[in-house]
Amino acid sequence: MLEKMKRWTSTKEPDSLSQRINDCKNYKMPDHIAIIMDGNGRWANKRALPRVAGHHEGMKTVKPITRLASDLGVKALTLYAFSTENWVRPKMEVEFLMKLPEEFLGTFLPELIEENVQVQMMGDRDQVPSHTLIAVDQAIEKTAHNDGLVLNFALNYGSRNEMIQAIKAFSCDVKDGKVMPEELDDDLFGSYLMTPHLGDPDLLIRTSGEIRLSNFMLWQMAYTEFWFTDVLWPDFKEEHLVEAIEGFQKRSRRYGGLKSEDMT
């Protein structure tokens, strides 16, 4: 506790990144980090580049952030890569976004395999082009035996869609006599969602200064700690992830209860 207090009140110069990385390993690490990677378009606009150049740069950011999350012992990293609402964007932008997983995994998959990272995907596969699914499925298959960080891509993902699918599946199970409506509780409902094996995110990071959830893991984020930053996703570096984790480690998570010292 004393150590933690010292950390909060420290006024010394910021430590080097590697020192901060080592330091934060001594405190509670978020098991599951979810990121809304926002601001790619604005990053490109600021440089008079086409929006897709921002997405491409944003794809590059995923590598160091994944490496660091893995090094820190984070168990799951869920990245919002494409939402069920993103289809209304210009066709060319959508096509570009759907090619990014192939490019990313084409160069990064060997390292993911080597580094014990397990690739997963959540989202509605129906509209996703087959060339994207082939690349993602290959990565899922080749990393299935890894048991380190789960790198979970939310691709054609929308939380309302996920919940509606869950309710439909639950209703079918009720109709088939597999489950009784009275049995429905938080855990059972959660088991029909796309994330029961991951646990709820402990920390949500959204870049680019937007402060909203945009239909992202609404059920799972009931008690998630939120970290909003003005940094645009292509500019998001390791130090920003460390800063978010340091912020998380200072939070008091009470889940509707009280801190133990306030219980008496």
Ligand code: FPP
């Ligand atoms: C939102 O920024 C970002 C997206 C819709 C796409 C995010 C995708 C990536 C960062 C690449 C993912 C990489 C892999 C490997 C799949 P925006 O375009 O809405 O930005 P803006 O608000 O500034 O316009």
